[in-house]
Structure formats: structure tokens, C-alpha cells
Amino acid sequence: MAEVTETTAASSSEGKKPAVPETKRLWSDEVDDEEVQPSATEEKAVSELNVDALAIDENTKVNKFLDEPEDSRIQAVTTGDTPYTSASTFEDLNLSPELLKGLYVEMKFQKPSKIQAISLPMIMTPPYKDLIAQAHNGSGKTTCFVLGMLSRVDPQLQRPQALCICPTRELSIQNMEVLRKMGKYTGISSECAVPIESRNNDRSKSRPPISAQVVIGTPGTIKRLMSQKKLGVTDMKVLVFDEADHMLAKDGFQDDSLRIMKDIQRFNSHCQVLLFSATFDETVKNFVSKVVKDYNQLFVKKEDLSLESLKQYKVILPDELAKIGVVKDRILELGENIGQIIIFVNTKRSASMLHTSLVDLGYEVTTIHGALNLEDRDKIVKEFKDGLTQVLISTDVLARGFDQQQVNLVINYDLPVKYENQSEPHYEVYLHRIGRAGRFGRKGAVFNFIMTDHDLMIMRKIESYFNSPVAEIPSWGSEEGFKVALKEAGLL
DNA sequence: AAAAAAC
Secondary structure (H helix, E strand, C coil): CCCCCCCCCCCCCCCCCCCCCCCCCCHHHHHHHCCCCHHHHHHHHHHHHHHCCCCCCCCCCCCCCCCCCCCCCCEEECCCCCCCCCCCCHHHHCCCHHHHHHHHHHCCCCCCCHHHHHHHHHHHCCCCCEEEEECCCCCCHHHHHHHHHHHHCCCCCCCCCEEEECCCHHHHHHHHHHHHHHCCCCCCCEEEECCCCCCCCHHHHHCCCCCCCEEEECHHHHHHHHHCCCCCCCCCCEEEEECHHHHCCCCCCHHHHHHHHHHHHHHCCCCEEEEEECCCCHHHHHHHHHHCCCEEEEECCHHHCCCCCEEEEEEECCCHHHHHHHHHHHHHHHHHHCCEEEEECCCHHHHHHHHHHHHHCCCCCEEECCCCCHHHHHHHHHHHHCCCCCEEEECHHHCCCCCCCCEEEEEECCCCECCCCCCCECHHHHHHHHCCCCHHHCCEEEEEEECCHHHHHHHHHHHHHCCCCCEEECCCCCHHHHHHHHHHCCCC
């Protein structure tokens, strides 16, 4: 275990100068270490960034660029003159001893992941610029913003200072669990602002204002608490949007998110805004860059997003009955020892139908979607996380962010398509769904069910979009192809 | 015609 150095400061680094000792290496040094010629690097930085149309303001300068071939490439664009030092250890970050202890003892982390090494200094160095950060599924994004929130809280001040908004109740709860674990020794207080037992809403009116220092929750509840003056924003230092592309999309939570952001900024213009997601499509990317002003950004090319450890397959089958048959005979029978499985469907109805069919056939599966009551949702997620259930049928309520390391297989029982145009795949949802398997570089497999020519067309578009061919399992009717696939994926 | 959130 690493020792806490004597130079480690108290947890609040508010008002401190950016710490950049000469002994620490800048990113440009890393580039030198890799014997890349500086001029070539610079050229590459500019051209790649132009090609990818990162929506950079005209006054934005590309002054740092990071390119490590062994890792998926992350493009960093910073504005202004603030130098950022990539953190090779958590000690580099001037965290409080309590927070470091949480990272090592509770989280069992040894050193920052790639995205953490780059983003954490950007988050924690004054003047605390806004950040748009894209990183792979399962690469440790949550740690970035949770640590960011914890490190910026003034422990002496018993008021809300950091707020994180998530698209679902489940994700809010999961993020809160991470925060409490990581912050265990800091004494920092926290509250989860998500809907509770419906129809019991008199409780919310009589409740005292939130004094917790960190609040995590869903847009509706946060909005309500703010309008009821139960959630003060005057001391808010950090505002995080998890799954930010969805939170700021027109068909997502754009209105709520903007409202919350503006309400905070009205009282508190210097509240730092952090946007995290594995995906930012062009529309959202352009919109987002208008919402935040002076910001740093981290991006990954879409071809680099699908993890190599994840094997994708397509299964061509004739009808609904065959779909159910494949789940039953190929997945559930073969997959008994391959870890946990999530089956994604497009509608609540589809979820219920598949659930009933499989239960009628005598299989133990559980199902989650937004029409269930909150208690049941909590119970089903908890059972799955505790490993008590193996197979979970889900709508896109769990498509994003859901972190269960034992999930090795994801099935797209229905392919994700855009609601406004059914002949367009929903690329972002596809990526998020498959990212539920193979967390943090583990092995994993994805089976895509193809029933119609339309499905096939959707699948082809997905393959070409991510530039990753998806192997076909030769015959849905025989076991062999599935065995080979699962072996190839390292699961059998 | 949809998932979710919640008034």
C-alpha cells in the first residue's frame, strides 16, 4: 500500500495554486518518452482534431495531446494557459489522507486508470474549468467525477456543495454507493435524491432542507427539491451530469438539465460543470459545447470505443418462437457457467412477454422495466448485483451505466433503433448496452438477434458505423456455433 | 408509435 506523503494537503484544495512541481511530468514529456517527434505529434494533433470535428471554439488552442498506442487513444483539448499534469499516482492529486485511504482500502485501487489520470487534474486544478469527457464503458468514469466531487467539498461546511444528476434511479443509487464507499473515511455527508414510495408525497413537503454535502439523483426529484427550496445551491461547487449526452439530448432530459444548470448558475456563476459519457453524437456534441463556456474536453474516436475484449455475434433466426428457443436452448442451457447475462429488449411489453415465456418453460429469470413499482425494481437489481439471479431481462432502463462485473454476456433480443426513425440504428444505445459486459477490460460476448431483413440492415449499419464486423453464428438450430462463439469469447 | 422521470 502506498504511503501518504507529507506534502498531501487537506481535502479542500479550494483557492490553492495549481501544483505543478518540476519533478512531475507533463504530457508533452510522455510524448517525448515515447520518442515521437514533437513536430509530427503536433501536426497529428491538429489534423486528427479537425477530422473529428470536435466542435472547438475558434479561440481554443490545442496545447496538450496524448497518444499512447497501447491504450485506446484519448484526445485531450484544453483551453487557456493552465498546465495540467497527468496523474500517474493518486498521490499526485493532493487528496486528503482520508480520501486516499478510501481509494486504497475500500476501492482497492492502485493507480489511476487512463481516463482518471488525465481528467482528475483537469477537474481538480483551479480555475476549475468545465469538462466534457468521453471515455470507454467500464473504464472508470464514475471514479473521475465521484473523486472530483469528494475532493472539492469543504468538510467544514454542512451544505450541498456537489450535485450529480443521472438519467435513472438505478444509476443514481449505484453512483451513491460508489461515493459512500470511496468517501468512507472523509466524513462527507451525502443524500440520494430519487423518487421514493409513490403517493407518499406529503413527506417531501415537511422534510427539512438537505444539509448533505453531496447530492446524487434524478432530474425530476432534484428539480422539485430545488423549487421547494429544499436543495440550496448557493454553495454548489460542482455540477455533474452522468450520461451527459442523454441528459442534454432533446429526446432525453435536455429541458430539466438546462433548467437545473441555469438555476444553479443564477446564484452561483462559478459552479464547475462536468459532463461524462461514453458517447456524444454530433448533434449533442455541438449542443453541449454551447451550453458550457470555457471548457476542457476529452474524446475518443468511435472506432476505438468498442472494446477488443468484447466479441460480438449475430444470430439469424426466422421468427419470435425461434428467438425464445435460442434463449432457452442455446443461452440458458449452454450458459449455465458463463457468469451473468442481460437480455435487452425494446419495450416493456416485449420484456413481459419474454419473461412469461421463459418462466412458463421453467427457467428462473428476472425482469426489470420502468412500469414495475420502485420496491420491485430495487429488489430485482439488488438480487442481480448480489449474484442471486443469473439472467436479467431489461429494457433500456439499465442500458447505461449499470455496473455488474460478473456480466459476461449481453443479448440484444431486439436491436436498438431510433424512435423517430425506425430504420436508423441507435448507435449510442447499442454501445451502452454491450458495454454492460466486459467491464474494465474483462472478457465478454454479445449476441444480436436478427429476425427480419430490416434487422439485418440495422445490424450492417451498426457494423460499419463502428467499423467492426460482427461474426455470424452459422445455424441457430444447432448448438455447435454457440459453443464455438462462447469459447472464442473466452467464456467456455 | 418509446425508455425514463415525475408533475
